[in-house]
Amino acid sequence: MDYATILQILDSTVRLATPLLLTCLAGLFSERAGVVDIGLEGKLLAAAFMSGAAAAVTGSIWLGLLAGIAASMAFSMLHGLASITFKGDQLISGVALNFLAAGLTVVIGQSWFQLGGRTPPLTGNGRFEAWNLPFAEKLADVPFIGPLYYELISGHTALTYIAIACVPLSWWVLYRTRFGLRLRAVGENPSAVDTAGVSVVRMRYASLIIAGVLCGMAGTYLASLAAGFVKDMSAGRGYIALAALIFAKWRPWYALSATLLFGFLEAIGNRYQSISLGDFVIPVQFMQALPYILTVIILAGFVGKAIPPRAGGQPYVKER
Amino acid sequence: MQKMPKWADAVLIPLFSILLAFFFSGLVIWGIGKNPFEAIKVMVDGAFGSTNGLGYTLYYTTNFIFTGLSFAVASHTRLFNIGGEGQAMLGGLGVALVCLAVQWPHWTLALPAAMAMGALFGAAWAFIPAYLQAKRGSHIVITTIMFNFIAAALLGYLLTKVLKVPGAMAAETAKFPVGAHLPTFHEMLAPFGIDFNKNAPANVSFLVALFAAFVFWILMWKTRLGYQIRAFGNSETAAKYAGINPSRIVIIAMLISGGLAGLMAINNVMGEAERLIDNAVEGAGFIGIAVALMGRNHPVGIVLAALLFGFLYQGGAELSFWESIPRELVVVIQALVIMFTGALDNMVRIPLEKMFLFFSRKKEV
Amino acid sequence: DPAIIFDLGGKFDKSFNEAAYNGAERWAAETGGSYRDVELQSDAQREQALRAFAEKGFNPIVMAGFSFGSALETVAADYPDTKFAIIDMVTPAPNVRSVVFNEHEGSFLAGVMAAMASEGDTVSFVGGMDIPLISKFACGYAQGVKSVKPDANVIVNMTGTTPAAWNDPVKGGELTKAQIGQGSEVVYAAAGGTGLGVLQTAKDEGILAIGVDSNQNYLQPGSMLTSMVKRVDNAVYEAFTAGEDLEAGIFVMGLANDGVGVAMDEYNADLVTPEMLAAVEDAKAKIISGEIVVHDYMSDESCPAY
Amino acid sequence: MSAQSEKGRQATAAPTASPAPAIELRGISKAFGPVQANKDISITVQKGTIHGIIGENGAGKSTLMSILYGFYKADAGEVIINGQKVEITDSQAAIAAGIGMVFQHFKLVENFTVLENVILGAEEGPMLRPSIAKARGLLKQLSDEYELSVDPDALIEDLSVGHQQRVEILKALYRQADILILDEPTGVLTPAEADHLFRILQGLKEQGKTIILITHKLREIMEVTDTVSVMRRGEMTATVKTSGTSPEQLAEMMVGRKVLLEVTKSPANPGKPVLEVEDLRVRDELGVERVKGINLNVRAGEILGIAGVSGNGQSELLEVLGGYRKASGIVRMNGEEIDLTGKHSDGQSRRKRGIANVPEDRHDEGLILEFQAWENMIFGYHNAPEYQKNRFLMDNAAIKAATQAKMDRFDVRPPNPKLEAKSFSGGNQQKLVLAREIERNPDLLLVGQPTRGVDIGAIEFIHQQIVALRDQGKAILLVSVELDEIMSLSDRIVVMFDGRIMGEKNPGETNEGELGLMMAGITEGDQ
Ligand SMILES: Nc1ncnc2c1ncn2[C@@H]1O[C@H](COP(=O)(O)OP(=O)(O)OP(=O)(O)O)[C@@H](O)[C@H]1O
Ligand SMILES: Nc1ncnc2c1ncn2[C@@H]1O[C@H](COP(=O)(O)OP(=O)(O)OP(=O)(O)O)[C@@H](O)[C@H]1O
Numbered sequence A: 001m002d003y004a005t006i007l008q009i010l011d012s013t014v015r016l017a018t019p020l021l022l023t024c025l026a027g028l029f030s031e032r033a034g035v036v037d038i039g040l041e042g043k044l045l046a047a048a049f050m051s052g053a054a055a056a057v058t059g060s061i062w063l064g065l066l067a068g069i070a071a072s073m074a075f076s077m078l079h080g081l082a083s084i085t086f087k088g089d090q091l092i093s094g095v096a097l098n099f100l101a102a103g104l105t106v107v108i109g110q111s112w113f114q115l116g117g118r119t120p121p122l123t124g125n126g127r128f129e130a131w132n133l134p135f136a137e138k139l140a141d142v143p144f145i146g147p148l149y150y151e152l153i154s155g156h157t158a159l160t161y162i163a164i165a166c167v168p169l170s171w172w173v174l175y176r177t178r179f180g181l182r183l184r185a186v187g188e189n190p191s192a193v194d195t196a197g198v199s200v201v202r203m204r205y206a207s208l209i210i211a212g213v214l215c216g217m218a219g220t221y222l223a224s225l226a227a228g229f230v231k232d233m234s235a236g237r238g239y240i241a242l243a244a245l246i247f248a249k250w251r252p253w254y255a256l257s258a259t260l261l262f263g264f265l266e267a268i269g270n271r272y273q274s275i276s277l278g279d280f281v282i283p284v285q286f287m288q289a290l291p292y293i294l295t296v297i298i299l300a301g302f303v304g305k306a307i308p309p310r311a312g313g314q315p316y317v318k319e320r
Numbered sequence B: 001m002q003k004m005p006k007w008a009d010a011v012l013i014p015l016f017s018i019l020l021a022f023f024f025s026g027l028v029i030w031g032i033g034k035n036p037f038e039a040i041k042v043m044v045d046g047a048f049g050s051t052n053g054l055g056y057t058l059y060y061t062t063n064f065i066f067t068g069l070s071f072a073v074a075s076h077t078r079l080f081n082i083g084g085e086g087q088a089m090l091g092g093l094g095v096a097l098v099c100l101a102v103q104w105p106h107w108t109l110a111l112p113a114a115m116a117m118g119a120l121f122g123a124a125w126a127f128i129p130a131y132l133q134a135k136r137g138s139h140i141v142i143t144t145i146m147f148n149f150i151a152a153a154l155l156g157y158l159l160t161k162v163l164k165v166p167g168a169m170a171a172e173t174a175k176f177p178v179g180a181h182l183p184t185f186h187e188m189l190a191p192f193g194i195d196f197n198k199n200a201p202a203n204v205s206f207l208v209a210l211f212a213a214f215v216f217w218i219l220m221w222k223t224r225l226g227y228q229i230r231a232f233g234n235s236e237t238a239a240k241y242a243g244i245n246p247s248r249i250v251i252i253a254m255l256i257s258g259g260l261a262g263l264m265a266i267n268n269v270m271g272e273a274e275r276l277i278d279n280a281v282e283g284a285g286f287i288g289i290a291v292a293l294m295g296r297n298h299p300v301g302i303v304l305a306a307l308l309f310g311f312l313y314q315g316g317a318e319l320s321f322w323e324s325i326p327r328e329l330v331v332v333i334q335a336l337v338i339m340f341t342g343a344l345d346n347m348v349r350i351p352l353e354k355m356f357l358f359f360s361r362k363k364e365v
Numbered sequence C: 001d002p003a004i005i006f007d008l009g010g011k012f013d014k015s016f017n018e019a020a021y022n023g024a025e026r027w028a029a030e031t032g033g034s035y036r037d038v039e040l041q042s043d044a045q046r047e048q049a050l051r052a053f054a055e056k057g058f059n060p061i062v063m064a065g066f067s068f069g070s071a072l073e074t075v076a077a078d079y080p081d082t083k084f085a086i087i088d089m090v091t092p093a094p095n096v097r098s099v100v101f102n103e104h105e106g107s108f109l110a111g112v113m114a115a116m117a118s119e120g121d122t123v124s125f126v127g128g129m130d131i132p133l134i135s136k137f138a139c140g141y142a143q144g145v146k147s148v149k150p151d152a153n154v155i156v157n158m159t160g161t162t163p164a165a166w167n168d169p170v171k172g173g174e175l176t177k178a179q180i181g182q183g184s185e186v187v188y189a190a191a192g193g194t195g196l197g198v199l200q201t202a203k204d205e206g207i208l209a210i211g212v213d214s215n216q217n218y219l220q221p222g223s224m225l226t227s228m229v230k231r232v233d234n235a236v237y238e239a240f241t242a243g244e245d246l247e248a249g250i251f252v253m254g255l256a257n258d259g260v261g262v263a264m265d266e267y268n269a270d271l272v273t274p275e276m277l278a279a280v281e282d283a284k285a286k287i288i289s290g291e292i293v294v295h296d297y298m299s300d301e302s303c304p305a306y
Numbered sequence D: 001m002s003a004q005s006e007k008g009r010q011a012t013a014a015p016t017a018s019p020a021p022a023i024e025l026r027g028i029s030k031a032f033g034p035v036q037a038n039k040d041i042s043i044t045v046q047k048g049t050i051h052g053i054i055g056e057n058g059a060g061k062s063t064l065m066s067i068l069y070g071f072y073k074a075d076a077g078e079v080i081i082n083g084q085k086v087e088i089t090d091s092q093a094a095i096a097a098g099i100g101m102v103f104q105h106f107k108l109v110e111n112f113t114v115l116e117n118v119i120l121g122a123e124e125g126p127m128l129r130p131s132i133a134k135a136r137g138l139l140k141q142l143s144d145e146y147e148l149s150v151d152p153d154a155l156i157e158d159l160s161v162g163h164q165q166r167v168e169i170l171k172a173l174y175r176q177a178d179i180l181i182l183d184e185p186t187g188v189l190t191p192a193e194a195d196h197l198f199r200i201l202q203g204l205k206e207q208g209k210t211i212i213l214i215t216h217k218l219r220e221i222m223e224v225t226d227t228v229s230v231m232r233r234g235e236m237t238a239t240v241k242t243s244g245t246s247p248e249q250l251a252e253m254m255v256g257r258k259v260l261l262e263v264t265k266s267p268a269n270p271g272k273p274v275l276e277v278e279d280l281r282v283r284d285e286l287g288v289e290r291v292k293g294i295n296l297n298v299r300a301g302e303i304l305g306i307a308g309v310s311g312n313g314q315s316e317l318l319e320v321l322g323g324y325r326k327a328s329g330i331v332r333m334n335g336e337e338i339d340l341t342g343k344h345s346d347g348q349s350r351r352k353r354g355i356a357n358v359p360e361d362r363h364d365e366g367l368i369l370e371f372q373a374w375e376n377m378i379f380g381y382h383n384a385p386e387y388q389k390n391r392f393l394m395d396n397a398a399i400k401a402a403t404q405a406k407m408d409r410f411d412v413r414p415p416n417p418k419l420e421a422k423s424f425s426g427g428n429q430q431k432l433v434l435a436r437e438i439e440r441n442p443d444l445l446l447v448g449q450p451t452r453g454v455d456i457g458a459i460e461f462i463h464q465q466i467v468a469l470r471d472q473g474k475a476i477l478l479v480s481v482e483l484d485e486i487m488s489l490s491d492r493i494v495v496m497f498d499g500r501i502m503g504e505k506n507p508g509e510t511n512e513g514e515l516g517l518m519m520a521g522i523t524e525g526d527q
């Protein structure tokens, strides 16, 4: 494997990890506030659809981004209505949202565009452009560092950089601000927050709003990358993000590593689909399952017990 | 003292919730320019109007009972087994292997063997996540998600490279021998002079599913094992105090859960397709989650919820056959049903409770 | 009235099912007739839909997709007076027309074009779900490439092993990028919705792409070398036109009867050189004459070209 | 109007006519669905006093206080603070009105530090760092002033309950509370900690703060309060001056009948040793040695009381004997050595050897709160042959019948086997556990904190049952942080400190002072 190949694989890793990272952070905020969110997949899909639709119609991916965030937010609020306001089961609500997104995106898309649930393809400003960081071109020829900078670090879309910036930002919000303190507290012991005079409901909704924004970005990223929406295009990334979240033990920096790891494994699987060892050819299916197999192995061997936020999954019922 | 009579809790709330879900589904149908009343009629008619439709409804119901029960067992142990899909796939493999390996003389012999193999394979697929959860604390939610993906890859490989009929297009095994054919409702009911549509796929597995639900009930509420499972699920510390071995319970419960998911294969693989096809589970594993949650992990609830989803599946199919409504609309309706009956039930419960309280106060006065 | 049943991909998949849909629409537009169609969501519904349509007197009933094979076997016997047509599958029955395509032949031509359009000797293929049918495309393509450049390297990637593999354009794009990283200059996508991501990425990264089933040239003008069209639309159109008099039997749609081919239109006119055209015509003629035998992957599930 | 409330009125109205009372509640009512938790309650508390509230489990004390703190919303009634009517819509409003509350179950975030818990909801600004810095200073000042020393950077989960409670008090003080409500604050405290708490409360009172104290312990009421209110079944039955009443009188007002406050028991008649423990050592999950080689024995027909501040190894000792913790050393039951580490070291094997176990924590260990009473009645004994119908099925009918009988015998109220455990009051939950364990007729009964959070009516009953079991010739190992309980129940007392046994005393020949010193790790030699 030469240097260029390694860079390409890493480059692919970053692209594949970006939506996972944003989704994972979305899950991080809501679960840290005690709202378990298996509806990430649905939000991702809804956001991809609305951003694709809006970008196709307006020709601007930034407007698409707004629409994607709005869609994901709407789903978040529905989740909040069910699991916060009406103290319903968060898991059921999440499952329902996933189904809802899978169905609604196609039904609405078909009725709007008559393309079988697809949106028209996005072109020009309808997609994010790759950002070339300063001096990228000039430095490209510098040995070792140059390609690294040019290929790997530079040349991604705005959302990739935003996603990466979200990691320290999330960390800072969670651990360095009043809001973060209350948010974490609400996921650990909501009655402590309540008796301290802070509204649990408001904190939880706030966390879902943040999750909505992040998922909205992730969905828009997918739509932009694929230049349009195709039904079911989230393709299980919401679940993988959830896995990454547990992997990351609900911490922002770990989330970055976890999603990069998943991205990397997928990139490897894409690049090396069948490897022949003499007469024996490792089947494609094995290479494609490799990320999942490795995840299990890593979980079994290296990651200790992941302790979720204690109040996660339970609605806060005061009059117990 | 109760806030509300039990029957109201069990009957009125689901009823109103479903009505609400249907109301919003109607809005969506109306929104895409179709007539919701017509749609409902088509669905009900299609699902229950003929023995053909009923046969399909019950066929889907059977799948969902198995996966619903599967999820419920794990759920009572406070394990979120999201891996029903993969376990059911492996169950299919087990059933296919046993059906193809032996030239079965009669289904009465084939069915028990298939049940055993299906359950065994499903349980085996659940074992690794269970073991890792019990002994290494690896989160079962991730491991079972991963095992779904791995199962799909494994079956993809086996069906395209190993078990496929050479020269055939489709990634599927050969057809099972006639002796492995399970009696359909048509064949079962004909001796009683009842004419059930002979093409509907509902088969004897439905009875197995009902029996499984009954056994589930016995297991959970009448046996020591069920008692221990529920105790552990409610409080791990208390279970330790009582001398209940946590690892043992986790593993046993997951084996039962995987086994039940694997059992589903007698319906879709052996009963319907009579061969193992790619993606034979078709998301029934995930629907099982919704079914169990909606059925409140109780067998009666699960059977009823499975029937509701069977109805939605079959009624929805009719909708797309005859009304040119996109098939995804059914998914929307399913979503709304899950949402309203499963997650937003308090929206109905709170006003109802107030009402009952109001009337009971009034009576006192 | 005739009826058509689409496979699980749905009628707007931009490739196979959509081609079938276009055929039906063409028939409806030209004759003013009406037809009934349905998209399935479950395997158990194949037989159900067939019976439902047969029961209600639709005739002929066309099925787009090989997966209907086993269902049709039982249903066809129960409705001897109804005519059926199945695409991509051979079902022997007196009232069934089986239409199969020589995708390997069309793909061979696509391979020839890819080889000629590339400067180096690496081209690639992105398949959807890993099933034998898709390998048939890939194998024909690889043979075409090698007929021009014997030492060429044909990278063959599959998107996945579940039906989700048909709807993952993001992954399609990544696979394409990985192939480009390995030097691919032309990518052939036979991957349903995933293929859209492949074509898009090819365009973004400045390489050429080949579409599949329908003529997809218009999707990314300027970077679409061609599309390997499979005239499913014609098959459906003909079946609908024949109506209740549909002739049963096996109909092989190959290069000879223009059942498959490579699309030439205004969107790829700039990319197709006269030499390329000549080579394609030459290969086509030789295949028709039997001088070139394109190996069919499905015949023995192996491919001599890779 | 009843004579009692007439008396209450005089008591509160009499003293000084000077400033407005700190708290005045008028006509507070609250229903939880069909349960009327508070019925038209009025109460007045003067500034700078300590006001006690007593009442049986479920009388409505916590509910009333939660309303005052804005945690629940009253259905009717008004709240007047310092002469001003205030609308207490939520806890924020209560805090603004100068009210602080220490709940029975602490409201702390376990994996946060003390400092973070204290500032939660009362941060200075949107950024945490300046808030923390400022709070650190203030916290130090407060803890010096009120003798409430805690390490501000310690995690809550690492603190003893006593320290956790200090954090709760600091939280209230940090929010400048003038009125402090404490709900059963001593339920989980050691006597030393409780004494410390009361000193703090006295100090707060001297600073002019008003304190409401809910407790089941009449001694505490007599010692620290100025006035006391009695609640019964959601109603306020009396408010009296503490100096003008007696424990017996209060108990009678509470329960509605005469209560024996002293345990009456005949001298023990000990037989052969049932339990013998030699050089027992226990390490916790982190590898820290919690029990450091103890030797003791319990004989048939006697109650061995283990006194000690909680956290000195008693819990671990009970867990080892109960079979759910591993240990090294030798333990003999009826002369036979039992397995401490291997396959037969679990709750089931212990029960088979005749060891019954009333755990310290009835919510987390002794009961499955979601289970019905009858299901709880076989918890731990679910394998017993008499509960099985055949190899596969349990005999639920028989279990229910047995449960009914046990509930009747132990006067569990309401005596309904189909009620979920969580809907019984604390005292009745405890009776359920005791009924289950005692009725197994064990050779050895382990009892941890049998009357924690239980009202005096139930305490009396529970004590009688334990003594009755002893009189049947059974061995009993009692662990309690209540010195009163240890003194009045035990036939012999050993004191544990830091994982070791400090010494053994005869209850007739010792006193609380001496035991208290031993519990603090000071032996006779040191004195
Ligand atoms: N959140 C709640 N929901 C329903 N009922 C409740 C709730 N809290 C208390 N109750 C009921 O209100 C009544 C009063 O309860 P409360 O907690 O005020 O009693 P208490 O006097 O504090 O008892 P204890 O001495 O056990 O602490 C009880 O009968 C109880 O069943
Ligand atoms: N949801 C509820 N429904 C009915 N009664 C309840 C409910 N929650 C609590 N209670 C009752 O409220 C009363 C007071 O409960 P509280 O929380 O003070 O605990 P407790 O019963 O005193 O137990 P402990 O003292 O061991 O904590 C008890 O009678 C309890 O059973």
Ligand SMILES: [Mg+2]
Residues within 6 Å of the ligand: D061, D062, D063, D104, D183
């Ligand atoms: Mg209380």
Ligand SMILES: [Mg+2]
Residues within 6 Å of the ligand: D057, D104, D184, D426, D453
């Ligand atoms: Mg209490």
